[in-house]
Amino acid sequence: MLPDWVTQKCPEISAVHREAAIARQAQLTKPTGALGRLEQLAIELAGLQATKQPRAARVPIIIFAGDHGIVAQGVSAYPQGVTIAMMANFASGGAAISVLARELGSSLEVVDAGTLAPEAVAGIVIDKPRSGTRDFSVEAALAPSELAFAFEAGQRAVARAEASQPDLLIFGEMGIGNTTTSAAIAASLLGVSAEEIAGSGTGIDAAGRAHKARVIDAAIARHGVAGAPPEKILCAVGGLEIAAICGAIIAAAQRRIPVLIDGFIVSVAALTAVRLNPSCQPFLLPSHQSAEQGHRLVLRALNAQPLISLDLRLGEGSGAAIALPLVRLACSLHNGMATFAQANVPDRPA
Ligand SMILES: Cc1cc2ncn([C@H]3O[C@H](COP(=O)(O)O)[C@@H](O)[C@H]3O)c2cc1C
Ligand SMILES: O=C(O)c1cccnc1
Numbered sequence: 001m002l003p004d005w006v007t008q009k010c011p012e013i014s015a016v017h018r019e020a021a022i023a024r025q026a027q028l029t030k031p032t033g034a035l036g037r038l039e040q041l042a043i044e045l046a047g048l049q050a051t052k053q054p055r056a057a058r059v060p061i062i063i064f065a066g067d068h069g070i071v072a073q074g075v076s077a078y079p080q081g082v083t084i085a086m087m088a089n090f091a092s093g094g095a096a097i098s099v100l101a102r103e104l105g106s107s108l109e110v111v112d113a114g115t116l117a118p119e120a121v122a123g124i125v126i127d128k129p130r131s132g133t134r135d136f137s138v139e140a141a142l143a144p145s146e147l148a149f150a151f152e153a154g155q156r157a158v159a160r161a162e163a164s165q166p167d168l169l170i171f172g173e174m175g176i177g178n179t180t181t182s183a184a185i186a187a188s189l190l191g192v193s194a195e196e197i198a199g200s201g202t203g204i205d206a207a208g209r210a211h212k213a214r215v216i217d218a219a220i221a222r223h224g225v226a227g228a229p230p231e232k233i234l235c236a237v238g239g240l241e242i243a244a245i246c247g248a249i250i251a252a253a254q255r256r257i258p259v260l261i262d263g264f265i266v267s268v269a270a271l272t273a274v275r276l277n278p279s280c281q282p283f284l285l286p287s288h289q290s291a292e293q294g295h296r297l298v299l300r301a302l303n304a305q306p307l308i309s310l311d312l313r314l315g316e317g318s319g320a321a322i323a324l325p326l327v328r329l330a331c332s333l334h335n336g337m338a339t340f341a342q343a344n345v346p347d348r349p350a
Contacts (some may be wrong), residue, residue, distance in 0.1 A: 001144045001147070001148065001231050002147070002148055002151055002231050002276070003151055003152060003155075005147055005155070005250075005251075005254070005275060006151060006247070006250055006276055007276065007277050008036050008254060008277075009254075009277075009279045010250075010254050010277070010279040010280050010282075010283060011050075011254075011255040011258075013047040013048060013257050013282055014046075014048075014050035014287050015047070016239055016273040017046045017047050017049075017050050017051060017052065018043060018044075018046060018047030018334070020046070020052060021034075021042060021043040021047065021052075021054070021334065022257060023044055023335065024334065024339075025039050025042070025043060026338075027339040027340055027341070027347075028223045028333075028334075028338070028339060029102070029337060029338050029339065029340055029343050029345050030319070030337070032348075035330075035333060036184060037305075037307070038326070038329065038330040038333060039330075039334075040308075041285075041326075041327060041330040042054050042330045042331055042333065042334035043334075044285070045258065045285075045327075045330075045331065046284075046334070048256065048258045048282060049256065049258070049282060050256065051169065052168055053331075053334075053335045054330075054331045054334060054335070055165075055167040055303070055331055056167050056168050056324060056327040056328045056330075056331050057328070058164060058166050058167050059104065059109075059166060059167060059168045059169065059170055059260070059324055060106055060107045060108050060109065060161045060164060060166050060169060060170070061097065061100075061106045061107065061108050061109070061169075061170040061171075061172060061321060062108075062109045062110075062111060062158075062161060062169065062170070062171055062172070062248065062317075063090055063097065063108070063109070063110045063111065063159050063171075063172040063173065063174055063316060063317060064111050064113040064153075064154070064157070064171065064172070064173055064174075064176040064240075064241035064242075064244040064245050064248070065083055065084075065086075065087050065110065065111065065112050065113060065114075065115050065124075065175055065241055066083075066113050066114040066115060066128075066132065066133070066174075066175040066178070066184070066239050066240035066241030066242070066282060067080060067083050067084075067114065067115045067116045067131065067132035067133070067142055067175060067176070068080075068131075068132065068133055068141075068176065068177030068178055068179070068180070068181050068239055069132055069133050069134045069135035069136065069141065070136050070137060070141075070177050070180050070181060070184075070215070070219075071176055071177035071180075071212075072135050073135065073137050073180075073202070073211075073215050074208075074337065075180040075201075075208075075211070075212045075215060076174055076176050076177050076179075076180070076201055076202055076204070077175055077200075077201065077203040077204045077208070078202045079176070079269055080116070080176050082176050083115050083116070083174055083176045084115050084116060084117045084121065084299075086174050087110055087112060087115065087117065087121050087124055087174065087282050088121050088122070088124075090108065090110045090164070090174070090316075091110055091121065091122060091123030091346050092123070093125055094257045095316060096316060096318050097172055097316040097317050097321060100318060100321035100322065101321065104321060104324055104325075106170070106321070106324075107164070109125060109157065109160070109161070110123065110124045110161065111124070111125045111126075111153065111157055111244065111291060112124050112125065112126045112127065112128055113127060113128055113150055113153050113154075113240045113241045113243075113244040114128040114130060114131065114132055114133065114150065114239070114240025114241060115128070115131065115132065115175070116131045117131070118131075122202040122282055125157070126299040127153040127156060127157070127290060127301075128150075128153070128240060129145070129146040129149035129150065129240070129245075130146055130240075131239070132224070132240075133181070133185055133239055133240060136181075136184065136219050136223070136236060137201035137215055137218065137219050137222075138224065140235050140236050141181070141234075141235065141236060141237055141238050141239065142234065142235045142238055142243070143235070144231075144235055144241070145235050146233065146240070147235050147238065147243055150174045150240045150241075150243035150244045150247065151217070151243055151244070151246065151247030151250075152247065153240075153244045153247065154244040154245060154246065154247025154248030154249075154250075155247050155248065155250075157244070157260075158248050158251040158252050158255065158257070159251070159320070162255060166257055167257075167326060168257065168258050168259065168260055168285070168324075169196075169248075169252050169258075169259050169260070170259070170260050170262065170317045170320040170321060170324070171245045171249065171259065171262065171266055171269075171320075172262055172264045172266070172315065172316040172317020172318070172320070172321075173241045173242065173262075173265050173266060173269075173315055173316070173317075174241070174316060175239060175241050175242075176198075176202070178239055178242065178265050178315075179198075179199060179201035179202075179264060179265065179292060180198070180201070180212055180216060181214070181237060181238060181239040181242060182239075182242060182264055182265045182268040182294075183197045183198040183199070183213075183216055183268075183294055184216045184219060184220060184237035185233055185234065185237060185242065185268050185272060186268045186271065186294055186298050187216060187217075187220060187226075187237055188220050188226055188227070188233040188236075188237065189227075189230065189233060189268075189271060189272065189275060190297065190298075190301055191226050191227045192297070193213070193217060194212070194213040194214075194215075194216035194217045194218075194274060195210075195213045196294070196297060197216075197292065197293065197294035197297060197298075198216055198294065199264070199291075199292040199293030199295075199313075200214045200292075200293070200313075201292070201313075206234075206253070216237075219234055219236070219237055220237070223236035223237065223304065224318065225237065230272045230275045230276050231276070232245050233272075234246075234272065239315075242265065242268065242269045242272075245265075245266055245269035246269045246270075246272045246273045246276070247262050248277050249269060249270055249280060249283075249284065250273050250276065250277050250280050252283065253273075253277075253280035253282075253283035253284075254280070255278070256283075256294040257283070258283045258284075258285055259283060259284055259285065259319040260285050260287050260323065260324060260327065261284050261285060261286050261287055261304070261320060262287060262288070262315065262317045262318070262320040263288060263290035263292060263295060263312065263313070263314070263315055263318075264290045264292035264294055264295040264298065264313075264315075265315055266315075266317070266320070267286070267290075267295060267298045267299060267304075268294075268298055269301065270299055270302060271286050271298055271302055274302065281296040284302065284304065286299060286302070286304035286305060286306045286307065286329070287307055287308070287319050287320040287322075287323035287324075288306050288308045288309060288310060288312055288319035288320070288322065288323055289306040289308070289309035289312045290312060290313055290319060291312065291313040292313050293298075302320065306323075307323045307326055307327075308322065308323050308326070310322070
């Protein structure tokens with residue numbers, strides 16, 4: 001059903017480089033462990049990138065957009081047309097992620113993985129099997145062939161980005177209704193009720209959130225996908241941009257490129273990726289704790305501790321972009337600090 005490459009093993013962490021990074025951290029002019037999680041981050045990256053000098057300099061951002069039939073059930077605070085309009089805004093430089101990409105010196109590619117846009121939007125890569133998903137409250141969101149296409153679209157985007165030799169990748173998403181889709185995927189994968197996972201997304205009120213949870217629970221029961229295999233869940237209640245991100249995460253990890261994971265939606269794609277191919281898990285670096293209600297549970301399932309918590313609830317890859325400077329600083333400290341011997345600073349007595 002899914003392409004064969006999806007389950008192919010990702011490279012191992014380089015134990016040699018990881019050990020060398022641990023040894024170097026112990027020699028730098030600071031009390032052992034004093035830079036806290038930034039030390040761990042540099043050590044992890046050294047092992048993942050198989051290098052003495054971990055880097056987070058070149059970090060392309062790729063946004064996948066898709067529309068969601070489930071918006072017909074009144075689950076978002078904003079109209080469906082926002083998805084296409086925002087794609088143009090990404091390309092013309094006015095969206096939050098456009099500003100962040102400029103600040104960070106990151107390239108920004110926007111992929112239409114399945115929006116309702118009837119024709120080409122300037123500056124957007126079109127790579128979609130169909131326009132939007134079907135309303136999963138009445139029928140399966142995707143056909144297996146459409147799901148496979150979306151995974152390949154994710155892989156193609158990573159292959160394009162690979163040409164610029166990225167140190168890390170950031171994936172973002174745009175798709176009105178996709179917190180409902182993501183909550184449905186997460187509730188199915190984790191076998192919990194939607195009430196625990198469904199949040200307010202773009203800003204629906206308490207009654208709206210209760211309605212959203214009911215719609216999701218009814219759909220999971222209708223399709224019988226609680227605890228089902230990930231590809232079945234994605235066909236039943238998934239989204240094209242989420243499937244594309246899932247494929248992109250696996251494709252990046254298979255190329256030894258770590259991925260800075262954004263908020264709720266990208267984390268759900270990441271959890272799905274890990275369920276399909278557990279060997280990609282080490283390459284996932286969590287960035288932030290989203291204000292979206294279900295994110296905590298999904299991060300826990302990924303055994304991931306976010307770097308920052310700023311009550312962001314935007315998506316677009318924005319949380320990952322905002323956390324990137326911390327990753328850069330972790331690398332600069334690791335690579336640039338003097339050792340006790342170099343600086344003639346007395347080390348701990350033996
Ligand atoms: C103007 C605007 C820009 C956005 N950028 C990201 N999202 C975010 O909100 C959407 C998910 O929320 P829900 O499931 O409630 O529709 C996604 O498109 C997500 O990327 C946006 C939403 C809006 C309105
Ligand atoms: O955390 C996210 O990714 C998120 C939350 C709300 C709306 N859009 C995205």
